[in-house]
Amino acid sequence: MDYTSLKKELRTRLDRERKALSKEAIQDLSQQVFEKWRARFTLKPVAYLHLFQPIQKRNEIDTSFISDYARKRHGHVKIVVPVVNPSSEHLTHVELANDIEMEINHWGIPEPKLPFKKVFPMQMDMVLVPMLGFDLDGNRLGYGKGYYDRFLSLVHPQCLKIGLCLEQGKIESGLPAEPHDVALDYIVTEELVYRISGNNKAP
Numbered sequence: 001m002d003y004t005s006l007k008k009e010l011r012t013r014l015d016r017e018r019k020a021l022s023k024e025a026i027q028d029l030s031q032q033v034f035e036k037w038r039a040r041f042t043l044k045p046v047a048y049l050h051l052f053q054p055i056q057k058r059n060e061i062d063t064s065f066i067s068d069y070a071r072k073r074h075g076h077v078k079i080v081v082p083v084v085n086p087s088s089e090h091l092t093h094v095e096l097a098n099d100i101e102m103e104i105n106h107w108g109i110p111e112p113k114l115p116f117k118k119v120f121p122m123q124m125d126m127v128l129v130p131m132l133g134f135d136l137d138g139n140r141l142g143y144g145k146g147y148y149d150r151f152l153s154l155v156h157p158q159c160l161k162i163g164l165c166l167e168q169g170k171i172e173s174g175l176p177a178e179p180h181d182v183a184l185d186y187i188v189t190e191e192l193v194y195r196i197s198g199n200n201k202a203p
């Protein structure tokens with residue numbers, strides 16, 4: 001089977017399995033992912049933390065544990081969220097000010113309303129990446145539009161690229177990586193922080 005069909009088949013299976021989990025389970029698992037992330041990484045040197053706003057109908061990991069913690073304990077951190085531009089197939093990155101108004105877009109993703117302050121990919125110190133699946137080489141399976149591959153190809157080489165995923169999305173072998181796929185440095189699940197070999201970035 002070719003790469004495109006294999007990725008498609010994996011996406012369908014992992015998406016279906018994750019959607020079958022209860023909202024309560026997703027909340028518990030999201031909190032456990034947050035705790036693993038907090039125990040391993042520090043926000044002290046981070047000026048810009050990029051994180052995704054979860055698509056609830058897809059049971060994505062709830063990142064509000066992380067943003068609440070960053071706001072409460074690391075007030076210097078600027079939280080940045082993506083806004084989807086379907087015409088260019090690129091993400092715009094926007095500072096999440098406390099008073100900013102949010103709306104749910106066409107894909108169910110909460111996004112800040114205009115006007116907003118843009119941040120460039122090169123400015124990010126840490127990016128938390130949503131995903132459907134991953135393998136132990138740091139390859140990532142997204143929703144199939146390549147938005148994060150385009151974004152991550154533009155961040156600073158020292159930026160920490162951290163995937164957040166449930167163990168349910170772990171693929172032991174056979175996740176196809178294509179030349180445009182950007183590998184992650186770490187993947188955090190409810191059970192473990194996987195450090196991808198070849199990555200010499202200290203957390």
Ligand code: ADP
Pocket residue numbers: 007140141142143144145146147148149150153178180181
């Ligand atoms: P995902 O990463 O969302 O799982 P894929 O890796 O399969 O999806 O990529 C989806 C599409 O996005 C591919 O057709 C690929 O050609 C395109 N794409 C990904 N990264 C880039 C890039 N840096 N420049 C141009 N097109 C890209």
Ligand code: MG
Pocket residue numbers: 140141142146149180181182
């Ligand atoms: Mg990809």
